[in-house]
Amino acid sequence: MHESTFLILTALAAQPLHGYGILQSVQELSAGDVKLRPGTLYGALDRLVEQRLIEVDREEAVDGRLRRYYRLNNAGAAALQAQAERLHRHAAAADTQLSRRLGDAVSFGTVTA
Numbered sequence: 001m002h003e004s005t006f007l008i009l010t011a012l013a014a015q016p017l018h019g020y021g022i023l024q025s026v027q028e029l030s031a032g033d034v035k036l037r038p039g040t041l042y043g044a045l046d047r048l049v050e051q052r053l054i055e056v057d058r059e060e061a062v063d064g065r066l067r068r069y070y071r072l073n074n075a076g077a078a079a080l081q082a083q084a085e086r087l088h089r090h091a092a093a094a095d096t097q098l099s100r101r102l103g104d105a106v107s108f109g110t111v112t113a
Contacts (some may be wrong), residue, residue: 001083007034009053009080011071016057016071021043023090045070053079 010015011025019041026036048054053057057069072080074100075101 001079003030004034004036004040005044005048006080006083008036008041008048009076009083012054012070013077013080016069018067018069022070031082048076052076089095 003034008022009030010029011022019037019038019074022045023036023038023041026041038039040105045054049056053073054070055073058072061067063084
């Protein structure tokens with residue numbers, strides 16, 4: 001799962017959001033590291049709807065424009081949970097390897113960066 005997909009699903013985990021709300025949430029969740037462009041977002045949303053991981057929750061007209069809200073469905077929540085678990089395992093493996101590296105460096109009396 002791509003990082004942007006993971007963040008979009010994460011943004012939708014708590015509540016339905018419209019496109020601009022998803023853009024803002026992804027930027028906030030990633031601490032500014034990921035800034036999706038609208039074209040990228042809407043392509044991803046279409047793909048996620050097609051994959052049946054999210055659904056259109058509702059539509060409303062605001063200032064003459066249609067605002068579509070998306071929500072995470074059960075399949076999307078399961079996919080997000082599985083990916084979160086994979087990322088936790090990978091992060092734990094990285095921590096273990098780094099601690100071994102740092103342990104080796106300390107045992108030889110040097111610290112490398």
